[in-house]
Amino acid sequence: MERRLPKPVDFAQILKFKAPEWNPTRRRLASALTIADLRAIAARTTPRAPFDYTDGAAEGELSLARARQAFQDVEFHPAILRDVSQVDTSCTVLGGPSAFPFGIAPTGFTRIMHAGGERAGAAAAGAAGIPFSLSTVGTTSPEGVREANPTGRNWFQLYMWKDRDRSMEVVERAAKAGFDTLLVTVDVPVAGARLRDVRNGLTIPPTLTGRTVLNAIPKARWWVDFLTTEPVHFASFDGWNGTVAELLDSMFDPTVDFDDLRWIKDQWPGAFVVKGVQTLEDAKRVADIGVDGIVLSNHGGRQLDRAPIPFHLLPEVVREVGRDTEVHIDTGIMSGADIVAAVALGARFTLVGRAYLYGLMAGGQAGVTRTIEILSSEIVLTMKLLGVSTLDELEPRHVTQLVRMVPIAR
Ligand SMILES: Cc1cc2nc3c(=O)[nH]c(=O)nc-3n(C[C@H](O)[C@H](O)[C@H](O)COP(=O)(O)O)c2cc1C
Numbered sequence: 001m002e003r004r005l006p007k008p009v010d011f012a013q014i015l016k017f018k019a020p021e022w023n024p025t026r027r028r029l030a031s032a033l034t035i036a037d038l039r040a041i042a043a044r045t046t047p048r049a050p051f052d053y054t055d056g057a058a059e060g061e062l063s064l065a066r067a068r069q070a071f072q073d074v075e076f077h078p079a080i081l082r083d084v085s086q087v088d089t090s091c092t093v094l095g096g097p098s099a100f101p102f103g104i105a106p107t108g109f110t111r112i113m114h115a116g117g118e119r120a121g122a123a124a125a126g127a128a129g130i131p132f133s134l135s136t137v138g139t140t141s142p143e144g145v146r147e148a149n150p151t152g153r154n155w156f157q158l159y160m161w162k163d164r165d166r167s168m169e170v171v172e173r174a175a176k177a178g179f180d181t182l183l184v185t186v187d188v189p190v191a192g193a194r195l196r197d198v199r200n201g202l203t204i205p206p207t208l209t210g211r212t213v214l215n216a217i218p219k220a221r222w223w224v225d226f227l228t229t230e231p232v233h234f235a236s237f238d239g240w241n242g243t244v245a246e247l248l249d250s251m252f253d254p255t256v257d258f259d260d261l262r263w264i265k266d267q268w269p270g271a272f273v274v275k276g277v278q279t280l281e282d283a284k285r286v287a288d289i290g291v292d293g294i295v296l297s298n299h300g301g302r303q304l305d306r307a308p309i310p311f312h313l314l315p316e317v318v319r320e321v322g323r324d325t326e327v328h329i330d331t332g333i334m335s336g337a338d339i340v341a342a343v344a345l346g347a348r349f350t351l352v353g354r355a356y357l358y359g360l361m362a363g364g365q366a367g368v369t370r371t372i373e374i375l376s377s378e379i380v381l382t383m384k385l386l387g388v389s390t391l392d393e394l395e396p397r398h399v400t401q402l403v404r405m406v407p408i409a410r
Contacts, residue, residue, distance in 0.1 A: 025363045025364075025366060025367075026363075026366065028041050028045075028362065028363065029041075029362060029363045029366055029367055029370045032362065032370060032374070033374070034334075034335065034374060035334045035335060035355045035358060035359075035371065035374060035375070036334065038355075038358040038359050038362045038367065038370065038371060038374070039055070039354075039358040041358075041361075041362035041363070041367075042054075042055075042357075042358045042359075042361035042362045043055075045219060045221060045222060045361060045362060046113065046114070046219060046222055046361040047212070047215060047216035047219045047222055048200060048211075048212060048215040048216070049112075049197075049200040049201070049202045049212050049215075049216070050112045050113045050202075050222075050361070051113075051361065052196040052197065052200055052202070053109065053112070053113075053194070053196070053197055053200075053202050054107075054113055054354060054357045054358075054361065055196075055354065056194055056195075056196035056197070056302075057192075057194070057300060057301035057302050057305070058192035058193050058194055058195075058301060058302050058303055058304070058305045059192070059193050059195065059305035060305055060306075061301060061305070062301070062305050062306050063298050063301030063303075063304065063305050063306060063307040063309075063331075064300060064301025064302075064331070064332060065301075066306075066309050066332075066405075067298065067301060067309050067310060067311065067331040067332030068332040068334060069332075069404065070309045070311040070312055070332065070401070071311060071332055071333065071334070071335075071337075071338040071341065073401065073402040073403065073404060074337070074338075074341045074399055074400070074401060074402070075399070075400040075402055076337075076341070076382070076385075076386060076398060076399060077386075077397060077398050077399070077400065078385055078386045078387055078398075079386065079387035079388070079398075080387060081387075082387035082388070082389070083389070084383070084384040084387060084388070084389050086389060087380050087383050087384055087388075087389050087390075088389060088390045088391070089101070089376065089379055089380060089383070089391065090129075090391075091348070091349070091391050093131070093293075093326065093328075093348055093349045094180070094181050094271035094273065094292055094293055094326065094349075095180075095271055095292075096131075096153055096180060097129070097153075098129065098130050098131060098153070098349070099128060099129030099130055099376075100128070100129075100130055100339075100372075100375070100376050100379060101339055101342075101343050101347075101348075101349055101350060101379070101391055102130060102333070102339050102349070102350045102351065102352055102375060103125070103130050103131035103132065103133065103153075103155070103349065103350075103351055103352075104121055104122075104125050104130065104131070104132045104133055104351070104352065104356045104368075105133055105300075105330055105351035105352055105353040105356065106133035106134060106135035106136075106138070106155075106156075106157030106183060106185070106275075107135055107138075107353055107356070107357060108135045108136075108137030108138060108139075109137060109139060109232075110135075110138060110139050110140070110357070110360070111139035111140070111232045112139070112232055113357055113360055113361050114222070114225065114360045114361050114364050114367075115225035115226055115229040115364075116225075116360065116364035116365055117138075117139050117140055117232075117360075118132075118134055118138050118139065118140035118144070118145055118148070119140055119144060119145070119147075119148040119365075120148075120360060120364045120365035120367075120368055121356060121360060121365075121368050122134075122140075122145045122148040122149035122152070122154065123148045123149055123365055124365050124368035124369045124371075124372060125149060125152060125368070125372070126148070126149035126150070126151060126152030127152075127369070128369070128372045128376070129152065130152075130153075130372065131152070131153040131154070131155050131181070132145065132149055132152065132153070132154050132155070133154075133155040133156070133157050133183060133351070134154065134155070134156055134157065134174070134179070135157045135159075136156075136157060136158055136159040136161075136167075136170060137159065137234060137247075137248070138234070139232050139233065139234060141173075142154075142156060142170070142173045142174040142176075142177040142179060143173070143177050145177070146177040146178055146179075153180055153181075154174075154177070154178065154179045154180070155179060155180065155181040155182070155183055155273075156170075156171065156174035156179040156181070156182055156183070157182075157183040157184075157185055157275065158170075158171055158182055158183070158184045158185065158264065159185055159188060159248075159251065159252055160184070160252070160253050160256045160260060160264070161251045161252065161253060162251065162252070162253045164253075168264075168267060171264075171267070171268065175268070175269060175270070179270070180270045180271060181270055181271040181272075181273060181292075182264075182268045182270060182271070182272055182273065183273045183274075183275045183295065184261065184264055184272070184273070184274050184275065185275045185276050185299075186256070186261070186274055186275065186276045186277070187275075187276030187278065187297065187298065187299045187303050187304075188248065188252055188276070188299065188303060189252065189254040189256070190248075190249050190252065190254055191246075191248035191249050191252075191303075192299070192302050192303040192304065192305070193305075194302060200212050203246075225364075258285065258289070261274065261286070261289060262289055265289065265290075265291065271292045271293070272291050272292050272293075273291060273292060273293040273294065273295060273326075273328070274286045274291050274293075274294050274295070275294075275295035275297055276295065276297050276298070276299060276303075277294045277295065277296055277297070277317075278296070278297075278298055278307060278308050278310070278313070279308065279313075280313065280316055280317055280320060283296070283313075283317045283320065283321050283327075284320060284321060286325075287321040287324065287325040291325060292325070292326060293325060293326035293327070293328055293348070293349075294317075294321070294325060294326075294327060294328065295328040295329065295330060295351065296310040296313050296314060296317060296327065296328070296329045296330075296347075297310055297329065297330045297331050297351075298310060298331050299331070300330070300331050300332075300353045300354060301331060301332075309331075309332075310329050310330065310331045310332075311329065311331075311332065311341075311342065311345075311401070312401065312403070314327065314329055314342065314345045314346060314347060315345050315346060315396065315401075318345065318346030318347070319346075322346055326348040326349065327346060327347055327348060328347060328348060328349040328350060328351065329342050329347045329349075329350050329351075330350060330351035330352065330353060331353075333350055333351075333352050333355060334354075334355060335374075335375065335378050336374070336375045336376065336377065336378025336379035336380075336381070336382055337378055337379075337382045338350075339375065339378075339379055340379055340382040340383060340386070340394065341399050343391055343394050344394040344395060344396060344398040344399045345396055345399055345401075346396070352371075352375065355371055355375065356368060356371055358371065359371030359372075386398050
């Protein structure tokens with residue numbers, strides 16, 4: 001073996017240094033390759049109480065863990081030798097366009113996670129061409145969301161309150177602000193038992209424990225944002241003392257039934273969707289009312305623990321009601337491949353809750369944009385590897401659901 005002295009040009013070819021990124025948020029976001037990476041950044045940058053409020057679920061958190069596991073237990077069946085040089089990820093949902101088959105789920109109290117809150121989410125969603133949903137217990141008004149996302153699609157999520165006139169006033173405001181879809185959430189007759197919030201003293205106003213305060217001190221950026229922006233208040237109501245769960249219980253009307261649903265539907269001019277359907281029987285009853293869509297969801301595992309896994313319900317619900325009613329799904333989506341699997345099994349659309357909030361906590365609007373980039377590039381990659389170039393080509397034959405738990409035969 002002959003040896004020689006290396007020349008500078010040899011090094012230049014094998015060692016290419018990245019231009020340094022001085023902005024710490026941008027540097028962190030660029031290093032996140034998955035939603036799990038964004039979650040890890042969020043855990044480092046956000047005080048424990050709001051992080052746990054987002055990350056946690058009800059009781060033993062089994063509903064959430066099982067829903068995520070169900071997506072991981074997918075086996076894909078790729079078709080080979082297809083031209084996938086161009087992939088179209090766009091779809092029509094509830095009569096309008098979306099650049100990808102996912103939108104941002106409604107989440108409450110969003111500005112405690114990051115001061116940018118719903119405005120950051122709505123602006124990022126609008127720029128990416130996907131719908132944004134505002135919760136009844138959101139921390140930005142419908143008009144504020146419209147301002148942040150003036151040309152994109154905004155959806156409003158309704159919790160029916162005991163005070164019906166007040167509930168419908170907010171709905172009217174959303175309609176006036178151009179929101180094109182109403183999602184009525186039906187899985188919260190009472191609030192679920194979110195134990196992390198009780199342990200952390202996440203009440204309104206906060207009743208902080210020593211541990212919560214100690215944990216929050218090093219999260220300087222969160223504090224600066226929190227203290228130097230408009231105080232957190234609720235878009236639709238104000239002045240509350242108690243835990244989040246107690247607040248929900250005081251507001252929500254546990255008597256709401258199918259007649260009320262029809263009553264709300266009659267008053268809404270746009271697309272009408274019921275969120276939180278968890279059995280085939282209820283899917284049929286809701287579809288019979290003539291709604292435009294249903295969301296199979298167990299509220300991200302934040303309500304009934306050990307609830308049905310929405311992804312497992314999907315094929316039979318699509319088979320039974322999917323011809324006349326759009327079937328959407330959420331709970332447990334952590335990657336673009338999860339979304340592709342859901343679409344293959346007949347979901348028209350999906351919603352992402354925590355995936356969006358991890359991005360928000362990790363870096364405000366830029367963080368939500370990073371969430372959307374990660375999910376959308378995973379969708380494109382999975383579609384190409386499956387050999388499909390449009391969402392319509394995705395079919396049940398592309399996916400097998402490997403099931404760990406099966407019911408005991410009765
Ligand atoms: C922090 C947080 C707050 C939420 N607030 C609401 C809400 O106000 N209204 C609602 O209908 N759903 C709410 N959800 C449920 C989401 O809309 C969605 O169903 C759920 O997050 C989907 O599961 P995923 O987080 O695994 O994506 C919330 C979820 C989270 C994580």
